[in-house]
Amino acid sequence: MRRLPGLDTLDGALEGLRRGDIEWICEFGAPSPLYLLPTRRWIGAMARTVRELGARRVLEVAAGDGFLSRCLASAAPELEVTASDSGAWEKPQARMSARERRDLRGISVPGLPPGPGVVRLGARAAIRRFRPDLVLAAWLPPGPMLESLIRAPVPLVLDIGATGATPGAWHWRWAHEILDGPLETLARCRLDERPRRKLHSRATLYYGAAHPQHGRERVRRGDWLWQFRPAEELR
DSSP states (O other): OOOOOOHHHHHHHHHTSOTTHHHHHHHHSSSOOOOBOOOHHHHHHHHHHHHHTTOOEEEEESOTTOHHHHHHHHHOTTSEEEEEEOOTTSSGGGGSOHHHHHHTTTSOOOOOOOOTTOEEOOHHHHHHHHOOSEEEEESOOSSSHHHHHHTSSOSEEEEEEETTTSSOGGGGGBSEEEOOSHHHHTOOBTTOSSTTTOOOEEEEEEEOTTSTTOOBOOOOTTSGGGGGOOGGGTO
């Protein structure tokens, strides 16, 4: 059963591991797989951020076991927090690349079935059903999902990710804010082998299609964002 640790406790445990151990624990330990590693202080920062944004109905998509939503609901009982997941990663092969499937052949790799209380719905279907003020997306897989959320009829999309591991800077052509305060500095994830020296998480708030500031910048060759175009758009 997962528990919500204190920040200092988690940092001390991570600093005491050998290089590479955290990746193994998050991928093969129990419970796993783990991506974001929330702490009590970070959940508190998340609750404050949601309140400051004026959101009341929060929908977490691709929620996996639903741990993040349960922690947020406990910290902010005045919010309506719903967790949803399509179950696409229930079989471990679904979240593995062809190389990983080849390299890990014969090794037991856990899948990621939706946890108790997690509504089994795809992201867009969950948005239509629950009509949230804010969509919470933590460690989305690379691909079109984040952009689909930004274009959905919601006011706000809060993306918690990590540089080089989750959807990246190409999405910044959509109207957004970088939340570089406590929501980033207090965040911990599976990449943070030495959190007292280097952190990897980032928090980005996007204005969805139901927000008056929703919009997309046209990126041209030579613009800074041009270098982040995904491979399929380079053809």
